[in-house]
Amino acid sequence: MSGAVVRSFVCIPLPEAVKRTVEKQTAVTCREYPGLKWVGKELYHITLKFCGEHPVSVLEKFRKKAEYFISVNRPGTIRLRLGVPGAFPGLDRARTFFVGVEGETGKLEQLASLVESAASAAGMEKESRPFHPHVTLARTRRPERLELPSFTMDKPVEWDAKTILWLKSELRPWGAEYSTLQEWPLL
Helix, strand or coil, X not given: CCCCEEEEEEEEECCHHHHHHHHHHHHHHHHHCCCCEECCHHHCEEEEEEEEEEEHHHHHHHHHHHHHHHHHCCCCCEEEEEEEEEEEXXXXXXXXXXXXXXXXXXXXXXXXXXXXXXXXXXXXXCCCCCCCCEEEEEEEEEEECCCCCCCCCCCCXXXXXXXXXEEEEEXXXXXXXXEEEEEEECC
């Protein structure tokens, strides 16, 4: 196992009720854009840090650093809500379709920064793009023009984030499979 390489990322999980709402809101869009590879609701999350592929020795250093940084700087519960749909890098040449996340995003950004610092201290590559809290809904290898749907909700979809998950991501022919490597409470 010492030579094993593991693909992983750190995220904020979404409650089941929020996942169901997002799935319901994207149902029509899924039919309009069948060429996109849609993410299953069980995989919805807010990525704080994509770690990439690393040997177990680097992951163990990261776990220790992250555990320390988070325990010393625990932000407490983070109040979040679903925002508006968007696309990276933009609507004209979209490769990733997402729904934004709003609320206490300053706390979320500080948390992402802590995780980034732990990753850097463990020898992982630093993220060059600015943090943009979102839930990825679909991806494509071929950029395409997207017309964004409007998410029409009766009331804001809000929740309290209480944990961080560090997940192993295994790519399979049918899609990614996630398993938990570590869970850290925010309280």
